[in-house]
Amino acid sequence: MPHAPTPASRASCLDPRPLSARELRAIAELVRQRSGIALHEGKAALVTARLQKRLRATGCASFTEYLDRLEGDDGEEELVRLLDAITTNHTSFFREPEHFEVLATRVVQEWLARRHSRGFEVWSAACATGEEAYSIAITLWEALPDAERRRLRIFASDLSTRALGTARKGIYRADRVREVPGLLQRRHLERGHGPHEGKVRIRAHIRHTVDVAQVNLVEAADIGRRFPVIFCRNVLIYFDRPVQQRVVSMLERHLDPGGYLFIAHSESLNGIAHDLEWVAPAVYRRAVK
Ligand SMILES: C[S@@+](CC[C@H](N)C(=O)[O-])C[C@H]1O[C@@H](n2cnc3c(N)ncnc32)[C@H](O)[C@@H]1O
Incomplete structure (x- = not known):
């Protein structure tokens, strides 16, 4: 059942009780x-803080009322917004730079040593606002010969519709691109002028x-x-x-034989059943067969 905001509920939303x-x-x-995101009780303060905005936007007087709304008629739409509010989209260009080194050298050399009927395609499977996907694209653009560049594809996906909106535009605050080496900035990024001062855009070819x-x-x-x-x-x-296991098995099924899976250095596949071989820190490879 949709809940119309009342002056009383709006007032109480300014100071909602803790969850x-x-x-x-x-x-x-x-x-x-x-x-699949596991929120533990220790996260109550974080969740409360992130949900304040949703309570205000929906006019709900309490978290219980907000929960009713999520389970009501327009709950589906609000759930997407809730996940947007709850997910951490923290990311940066060339984050964990060793991975881009492995990609530009070992992975590209292996790819070029074999004949392919299709182009090089990378899945950035939780790309947040897109910095990871564009870092992959820039790395491969630099490392691949011209003919391969033309059929290079990056599939950038995430759960967060808000984050994907930024990824799609490819426009960032200038201070977000500090990690991109100067030469690569000049080749692949363009600086905004006038009303776009302080912003950079990923150039069209990338x-x-x-x-x-x-x-x-x-x-x-x-x-x-x-x-x-x-x-x-x-x-x-x-x-x-259990969710990690399901996701890793799903990703493994989506790798070519000989394909590479990059996870983060803070993550590990210990305790997860898989047939991947360890190649480098946080880099795994599917057997060629
Ligand atoms: C911390 S960011 C990581 C961004 C990037 N991969 C990096 O390492 O910089 C985590 C991302 O995972 C996304 N995420 C969380 N749960 C997800 C799910 N079930 N399916 C897809 N993406 C999810 C979040 O929306 C968020 O953008």
């Missing part, structure tokens, strides 16, 4: 079911290699193709072990 343990459990269960789409890693079973490289970094860490 009760029961409310946190109910919200955590919804979030776990829909995104932007056009990236396709952006929403994929929920927890619900995806088969996205219809395999990749020589998948980046899935800094997201497994939010999942509990």
